Amino acid sequence: xxxxxxxxxxxxxxxxxxxxxxxxxxxxxxxxxxxxxxxxxxxxxxxxxxxxxxxxxxxxxxxxxxxxxxxxxxxxxxxxxxxxxxxxxxxxxxxxxxxxxxxxxxxxxxxxxxxxxxxxxxxxxxxxxxxxxxxxxxxxxxxxxxxxxxxxxxxxxxxxxxx
Amino acid sequence: xxxxxxxxxxxxxxxxxxxxxxxxxxxxxxxxxxxxxxxxxxxxxxxxxxxxxxxxxxxxxxxxxxxxxxxxxxxxxxxxxxxxxxxxxxxxxxxxxxxxxxxxxxxxxxxxxxxxxxxxxxxxxxxxxxxxxxxxxxxxxxxxxxxxxxxxxxxxxxxxxxxxxxxxxxxxxxxxxxxxxxxxxxxxxxxxxxxxxxxxxxxxxxxxxxxxxxxxxxxxxxxxxxxxxxxxxxxxxxxxxxxxxxxxxxxxxxxxxxxxxxxxxxxxxxxxxxxxxxxxxxxxxxxxxxxxxxxxxxxxxxxxxxxxxxxxxxxxxxxxxxxxxxxxxxxxxxxxxxxxxxxxxxxxxxxxxxxxxxxxxxxxxx
Numbered sequence: 001x002x003x004x005x006x007x008x009x010x011x012x013x014x015x016x017x018x019x020x021x022x023x024x025x026x027x028x029x030x031x032x033x034x035x036x037x038x039x040x041x042x043x044x045x046x047x048x049x050x051x052x053x054x055x056x057x058x059x060x061x062x063x064x065x066x067x068x069x070x071x072x073x074x075x076x077x078x079x080x081x082x083x084x085x086x087x088x089x090x091x092x093x094x095x096x097x098x099x100x101x102x103x104x105x106x107x108x109x110x111x112x113x114x115x116x117x118x119x120x121x122x123x124x125x126x127x128x129x130x131x132x133x134x135x136x137x138x139x140x141x142x143x144x145x146x147x148x149x150x151x152x153x154x155x156x157x158x159x160x161x162x163x
Numbered sequence: 164x165x166x167x168x169x170x171x172x173x174x175x176x177x178x179x180x181x182x183x184x185x186x187x188x189x190x191x192x193x194x195x196x197x198x199x200x201x202x203x204x205x206x207x208x209x210x211x212x213x214x215x216x217x218x219x220x221x222x223x224x225x226x227x228x229x230x231x232x233x234x235x236x237x238x239x240x241x242x243x244x245x246x247x248x249x250x251x252x253x254x255x256x257x258x259x260x261x262x263x264x265x266x267x268x269x270x271x272x273x274x275x276x277x278x279x280x281x282x283x284x285x286x287x288x289x290x291x292x293x294x295x296x297x298x299x300x301x302x303x304x305x306x307x308x309x310x311x312x313x314x315x316x317x318x319x320x321x322x323x324x325x326x327x328x329x330x331x332x333x334x335x336x337x338x339x340x341x342x343x344x345x346x347x348x349x350x351x352x353x354x355x356x357x358x359x360x361x362x363x364x365x366x367x368x369x370x371x372x373x374x375x376x377x378x379x380x381x382x383x384x385x386x387x388x389x390x391x392x393x394x395x396x397x398x399x400x401x402x403x404x405x406x407x408x409x410x411x412x413x414x415x416x417x418x419x420x421x422x423x424x425x426x427x428x429x430x431x432x433x434x435x436x437x438x439x440x441x442x443x444x445x446x447x448x449x450x451x452x453x454x455x456x457x458x459x460x461x462x463x464x465x466x467x468x469x470x471x472x473x474x475x476x477x478x479x480x481x482x483x484x485x486x487x488x489x490x491x492x493x494x495x496x497x498x499x500x501x502x503x504x505x506x507x508x509x510x511x512x513x514x515x516x517x518x519x520x521x522x523x524x525x526x527x528x529x
Binding site: 041044045046047048049089090091092095119120121122123124159160161162163 | 450454455456457459460461462464465466467474475476477479480483504506507510
């Protein structure tokens with residue numbers, strides 16, 4: 001389905017001002033049909049869940065700010081969609097932000113990367129350690145041990161466990 | 164055993180009965196015609212001509228036809244990455260007269276939605292008999308509620324009158340009849356001899372109103388539970404799908420306690436929990452059929468099997484909450500998860516799931 005087909009089918013029942021607001025977004029960000037389908041799904045889902053009409057959601061000040069900001073269309077689309085995703089998935093997004101904050105608190109330097117599972121599904125964090133020598137590895141492990149002893153890493157796994 | 168007293172609240176009469184030519188004299192067809200004398204009947208030569216059509220309209224027209232192909236299959240829950248309880252499904256019907264918003268049949272049967280009851284249960288039962296005879300050392304759990312509600316058509320077809328005596332005479336199989344109805348009028352006239360479990364899929368009434376259109380009320384299902392318990396059946400309970408809605412914790416707590424009031428501990432076979440799970444194709448169908456359903460607006464993400472469920476920390480919370488209610492009110496009931504990952508099992512129960520044979524045997528021994 002093309003972008004125009006999608007818009008025609010999915011917004012046929014929308015109010016004219018909502019269609020106009022979305023047209024501004026589509027014109028500025030030029031989403032692919034796949035991205036546009038996500039956007040339409042999320043707007044409809046917010047309406048079904050919260051009773052908030054698409055026009056109201058599209059009026060979110062942060063969405064407007066991103067739309068008016070500098071940067072390429074694909075880069076703005078990425079940020080704009082992420083903002084809409086946060087509105088669509090408020091608890092998941094809040095949990096992801098809390099995990100991000102916890103990961104920043106466990107800063108072991110560039111030698112260690114801790115990656116939570118995508119969409120928090122699976123519950124397993126991936127820990128990558130890069131080292132060029134035994135001494136470097138020992139230093140990294142010592143830093144990780146300090147975070148373990150302080151409970152920082154346990155707090156991270158708590159965030160992955162239950163909402 | 165009780166007399167057949169027709170207290171079922173949800174008897175779904177089709178607008179028309181279509182009989183495949185050659186099936187007119189089968190016992191099931193005669194029973195259907197006797198039990199629905201006011202419903203128009205038509206003989207059809209080509210049932211394949213009924214394949215297309217509107218899904219909702221197809222639910223209002225009952226086709227009586229012979230089954231093609233095998234009736235007994237392994238439960239599809241044992242898909243990649245999911246813990247499995249080694250369950251077999253036996254198909255006597257296709258599609259369902261009720262219209263749950265989340266039902267996978269909307270997508271699974273989209274190309275062939277005709278509500279069909281198979282008029283030759285003896286063929287399927289012969290298939291089951293062969294299997295049971297070949298493996299007398301094994302205990303089988305077999306359910307009929309996969310492609311249709313086990314009892315929704317029973318007021319018309321009287322299928323349970325064939326199934327219960329068959330399984331009651333077997334030593335190495337347990338039949339599970341899974342339903343959202345209260346259609347137990349025929350069941351209560353028979354002695355299951357501990358070989359039949361009648362299971363209800365349950366959700367709080369508020370969730371039923373949102374998601375389970377055309378089903379019996381929770382009160383009616385609980386009333387039917389009491390009736391089958393009095394008739395000698397064991398009862399299974401499936402909190403599946405778990406539906407998050409405003410007040411879900413209180414709703415499920417009250418529901419678990421209501422089940423405890425209806426079913427004595429010794430008559431409870433098992434309790435399961437399963438998250439709402441929607442394939443991408445099912446989401447598309449739901450969006451087209453029920454665009455304003457709140458079921459699509461949960462915080463669902465795709466899992467290892469491609470199905471969308473509430474994100475893991477949220478559903479772990481739901482499982483643990485309901486596990487706590489079950490531990491309080493139904494401590495005798497073995498509790499398991501349906502279509503969940505070993506990781507979630509471990510988080511909910513503190514241990515990974517038993518191997519599928521062990522889990523299946525444990526449940527079959529109930």
